[in-house]
Amino acid sequence: MNSFLIVRLGSLGDVVHGIPVAAALRQEFPSSRIDWMVDPHYVELLNLVKGIDRKIPVDPRAIKHGRGRVRFKETLRELREADYDAAIDLQGLLKSAMLARSVRARRTIGFPRKHLREPLARLFYTVAPDPGDATHVIYKNLALLAPLKVTDRRLRFPIEIPYTPTLIQVVQRFDPVGYVLINPGAAWPNKQWPPERFGQVAAAIARDFGWKSLVLWGPGEQELAHAVVAASNGAAEPCPPTTITDLVGVTRHARMMISGDTGPLHIAGAVSTPIVSLFGPTRPERNGPWGLYDVAISRVHHCSCVYERTCKKAERCIDDISVAEVMSAVHRRVAARG
Incomplete structure (x- = not known):
């Protein structure tokens, strides 16, 4: 062929x-x-x-x-x-x-x-x-x-990661300790965990590990990123504007990605960045992280709006995920990294 x-x-x-x-x-x-x-x-x-x-x-x-x-x-x-x-x-x-x-x-x-x-x-x-x-x-x-007749179907992501000016800026900014990526946005409102809780997670990561967090944002999400930063007690800062190429590089060099079910999360999986993910109306077994040690916190089995963009209830199922539960997952993922 x-x-x-x-x-x-x-x-x-x-x-x-x-x-x-x-x-x-x-x-x-x-x-x-x-x-x-x-x-x-x-x-x-x-x-x-x-x-x-x-x-x-x-x-x-x-x-x-x-x-x-x-x-x-x-x-x-x-x-x-x-x-x-x-x-x-x-x-x-x-x-x-x-x-x-x-x-x-x-x-x-x-x-x-x-x-x-x-x-x-x-x-x-x-x-x-x-x-x-x-x-x-x-x-x-x-x-x-x-x-x-393709029998070798192992997972391969042959992605080249160029050192863009934005990537160099980020790496130098956080060198030598590194940074955690927090991605609060998502195209579906139903997939978004409250930004204040992401900020609290950033503060807890700084307290427990000494790492600062970098908050990703895309078109229309700048205010969301600022809300995370404002709730972080100085432990997080907004990421510079990124292209997709920048995003791939910044993700590859991060210590960890914490995100809902959205594009940057899957980029993290493709470049082997450790992941803690939060799932509300979508199934992590279908489109969650596939790495052996990555963690998916899910509420889909309690969700009445599965695979719907917006929630029909006053309280969304993803809001049931606590900061303590996310931090427990962060500790497990750090311990598994070796």
């Missing part, structure tokens, strides 16, 4: 979860062409991944009309000329399935109906292998390689 197209448009964490598929393909087919169709926001992340030949930016919101539609038609024509042996849809939505099928690869591979959020996507796949008892989304993704 000579050429493959991966389709996983977003989000950030989901793109991270797809990287082992590209790595396994490269391991099995070292001379093949491996391309990836992705939302333009995440091309920067894939530029750090060794073994991907071409990153194809496609914004499904922009291809329906105007210049975006014209550009997509040109892109689609190029993709069809590539004559892919297989297009692999890791997203499992109707839009991604249609995009995967539209390139006219010899095979379009996706999940069977029972594993799809939008079951109609199955109509666009020519092959739909069953992931079996795989629980985590990474292993579900890797199971899609079975029809291609």
Whole structure:
């Protein structure tokens, strides 16, 4: 086989979860062409991944009309000329399935109906292998390689981490003691632990270990970061503005990441940074940290709003997680690090 197209448009964490598929393909087919169709926001992340030949930016919101539609038609024509042996849809939505099928690869591979959020996507796949008892989304993704006879499906994240000016600034600022990363934000309000408690965790980490905390923030989250800092009794400070490349580097050099279920958490997993994670409405066994010693504190079994962006109750299940419980997890993770 000579050429493959991966389709996983977003989000950030989901793109991270797809990287082992590209790595396994490269391991099995070292001379093949491996391309990836992705939302333009995440091309920067894939530029750090060794073994991907071409990153194809496609914004499904922009291809329906105007210049975006014209550009997509040109892109689609190029993709069809590539004559892919297989297009692999890791997203499992109707839009991604249609995009995967539209390139006219010899095979379009996706999940069977029972594993799809939008079951109609199955109509666009020519092959739909069953992931079996795989629980985590990474292993579900890797199971899609079975029809291609890829047997070595070990987790690999071949990410190159450049020393950007922001990374150098952060490392020098906290040298030689290092820093803990706290990530209070999340796209879903239902996944956000109260910022005041993150601040209290930062204060406790400084008291118990002598480490200061660096608080990550993304677009629209600066006030959230400041709330964490304000509650930390001087133990935390906001991170400088970061690109995705900066984020990967700053995460790799951290002593630990403390975060809810969101993109930076999964980047930490990919670069082997120790993790303590907090889960409310989502299942850590499906999309939580996969490292042997990483800790996931979960309330999903008590949640009535599982996989919903906002909570329907006055008190969210994630709010039931206490500062003491998080600090206990921090101590366990530090002890396990060796």
